[in-house]
Amino acid sequence: MKTEAPEQLGKVGVLYGGKSAERDVSLVSGKAVCEALASRGVDAHLFDTGVRSPAELQKENFDRVFIALHGRYGEDGCMQGMLEEMRIPYTGSGVMASAIAMDKIMTKRLWLAQGLPTPRYRVLDADTDFDAVVSYLGLPLIVKPAHEGSTLGLTKVTDAAQMADAYAQAAKYDRSVLAEEFISGMELTCTVLELDGKAEALPLIRIVAPGANYDYHNKYFSDETQYLCPCGLDEKIERQIQQYALQSYKALGCRGWGRIDVILRNGDNAPFLLELNSSPGMTGHSLVPMAARQAGLGYEDLCLTLLRSATLDHREHEGN
Incomplete structure (x- = not known):
C-alpha cells in the first residue's frame, strides 16, 4: 500500500451522482467519501458526472479520482476508459474488469x-420459450437485467404465467435479461x-x-x-x-x-x-x-x- 500523506495525494475528485438508475445512492456515497477524505486533510472535491461534462472534468486537473459511482456509466468500464484516456488515476477495477x-x-x-x-441460468429475449426455461431452472426463479444493480428490475417468479411480465419488467432497464435458478x-x-x-x-x-x-x-x-x-x-x-x-x-x-x-x-x-x-x-x-x-x-x-x-x-x- 502506498503511504503518501493525505496532503501529498494532490487534488482529488470524488466522482458521484452520474446518470444510472442508482444515481440517488451514488449521491449519498460520494458526499460521505468526500467528507471523510477532507476530514483527513485531503484536497477533495465533489464532481457530479451526471450534470457536468468530461471537458469540465479534464479542466479540473485532478491528480487522481475516487469513483463513488454505481451502475452504468460509472461502474461498467465507460468512466474507467475515459479516465485512462485523460491519464487520471482512479480507484477500483480497470476497464475490462469493470465491464465484465x-x-x-x-x-x-x-x-x-x-x-x-454460481446458480444455473438462461439468457432471455422476447422470443424465448419461457415454459422451457421454467422446466430447466424450476420454480421459483429470478428474472433480472444483466447490467443493473441494487435489485432494480428484478422479479422473483413463482408461477410460469409470470414470466412474460417479469421479462418485460427487466427489459425496461436492459436489452440483456437473464433468468436464474433461485437458491x-x-x-x-x-x-x-x-x-x-x-x-x-x-x-x-x-x-x-x-x-x-x-x-x-x-x-x-x-x-x-x-x-x-x-x-x-x-x-x-x-x-x-x-x-x-x-x-x-x-x-x-x-x-x-x-x-x-x-x-x-x-x-x-x-x-x-x-x-x-x-x-x-x-x-x-x-x-x-x-x-x-x-x-x-x-x-x-x-x-x-x-x-x-x-x-x-x-x-x-x-x-x-
Whole structure:
C-alpha cells in the first residue's frame, strides 16, 4: 500500500451522482467519501458526472479520482476508459474488469469456466420459450437485467404465467435479461480489499431482511434490515466462502476492492456466488464500511486506503 500523506495525494475528485438508475445512492456515497477524505486533510472535491461534462472534468486537473459511482456509466468500464484516456488515476477495477463485473451473464460464464459455484441460468429475449426455461431452472426463479444493480428490475417468479411480465419488467432497464435458478438460503456478502498490495477477504456479513426480501428499499433505506458481522457461521464455512470470493474477484481481473454477494444454500450449506460489485456503496447502510470496521479499519481510513490505490490500467511507455 502506498503511504503518501493525505496532503501529498494532490487534488482529488470524488466522482458521484452520474446518470444510472442508482444515481440517488451514488449521491449519498460520494458526499460521505468526500467528507471523510477532507476530514483527513485531503484536497477533495465533489464532481457530479451526471450534470457536468468530461471537458469540465479534464479542466479540473485532478491528480487522481475516487469513483463513488454505481451502475452504468460509472461502474461498467465507460468512466474507467475515459479516465485512462485523460491519464487520471482512479480507484477500483480497470476497464475490462469493470465491464465484465457489470455484466452478470459474462461474469457467470467466467466463473463457471473457473469451476466456481454460481446458480444455473438462461439468457432471455422476447422470443424465448419461457415454459422451457421454467422446466430447466424450476420454480421459483429470478428474472433480472444483466447490467443493473441494487435489485432494480428484478422479479422473483413463482408461477410460469409470470414470466412474460417479469421479462418485460427487466427489459425496461436492459436489452440483456437473464433468468436464474433461485437458491433458498442465507444471504451473505464478502468484501475483498487490497491491503499492502495483496487482496484480502474481510469478515463476512449476514443479511437478514424483513420478510427475507432484500429489495431496493430494504437495501438502502430500511432500518429493519439486520446486518450481522461477525456472521455467526462456522469458521471453516466462512473461510471457504472467503476463498471463493477471492477466486471470483481474481477471475474477473478486479483490483482495489470489490464486494461479492453469496447465498449459502439451506440444507447442505453449499455456497453460490451471485454477483460482484466493483464499485460498492459507501453510504450509512453500506456493507463494505461495516466489514472494514470489523477488520479494524474505520471509514476514513478505508477511504484513504482506496484513494492511495488509485492507478491506471496502462502506464506510459518509456520514450513514447
